[in-house]
Amino acid sequence: MAKQERAERTRGALLTAAADVFDHVGYERASLNAISEAAGVTKGALSFHFATKAELARAVQSTACSSSRAALTALDHAHPPTLQTVIDMTHVLAHLLEHHVVVRAGIRLSRELDYAPDASYDCTVLWRELLEDVLRRAEDDQALAPGHDPRTLTALALTMATGTELLVRTPPGPDAPCSADGPRDTGRDWLAQFWQLVLPGVAAPGPLRPTGTLGPCRVPASPYDLPRADGL
Template identity: 45%
Template sequence: MKQERAERTRHALVCSAAEVFDRLGYERASLVRISNTAGVTKGALSFHFATKEELADAVEDLAWRMTRQAVQDAAAGGGTALQNLIDVTHALARLLSGNAVARAGLRLSRERDRDGQAEQPQWFSAWLPQVRVLLEEAARDGSLLPEADVQALAVLITCTVTGLETAQRVPGHLSAALPDPGPAGPLPAPGRAWLARIWHLLLPRIAPDDHTASTKAEGTL
């Protein structure tokens, strides 16, 4: 029971730290600010995490595990590899629009000093390998055109996902550019709405006609 309570406290501290890292970034975040957000003393926080580096490691680890699970679930959707790939991008967009831990994981992967190491940022390694696997599967199962540039698509998807996260940090930036949905009803969250439009533009250029017609650019989540 005592160990379970300590684990719950540790998890709550990590989530509070994620909110601060997401909002302020790694350099501006402090243990004092994080402890205030968590509603505990700095001493209580230090009992679980001696340094800001340890706390950031824990946030990145949780963001990695959370993102990896969401991506695995989306990739197992049962559709074509291309549809599963689209679903993965929507799962990522949904995480980044509504989950401070995931956003903090992305931001920390960009901002933390890795001592000059060339290792891949942790958050990106939670989903980029799956994107590459699905692109290769799509090339094999015929849901991608033979001439589709798989490497360029991987880069485009990476830029799109990270770009949506950056744009969403500016209040109203994405939603202001979207048209009034009118009688069709409300659009999904702005990040996912833009993602669907991007896939609508891409599909005729990367997929055979029969797959273009049957593939859902808005995802099947």
């Protein structure tokens, strides 16, 4: 059992280290040497778990998708009306993209690697499916203003959420907002402003919170400590 636990810890360290390298320099410039050094393991240990760089990249993408799926599906149905669930889901995505290097690297790899779209490896495909499902229910619940296509709103919500990745890749200036608990989620701050502009045009009358209903985000201890549905 101890040997198995060590193997699992080594694999987790390699995934996190690989995500960090992929996130900073991209797939082509990333080297297995750099990844093994960042993980604090030998090149042989890396090869034992992942035979190639491509296999390691796919593992990062798969982990990003499974982790974010767990976070989003935990939110579904948690906060009626359904349109508020969509808002909250985008806030979770913004938080993950800002603070979880595995998820952020998974998005970058999906852009750089030429694979067929697959919800098991391409997070944008997965997120589009989950958001559209909730938005179609929001249409059935008449939570959307008449005449709005859930597919179009899905594209808009996904663009707003994933667009925060570009914002968080820019180092914060000296006047970056902070709270008593530390730095705030810059991506979520922007996302709240986006929703403030969008909601009057797409939502049926009713109480909705552009800032989400999840409360302030706190950075988990590792990329695998995911947000719960009752708060981030």
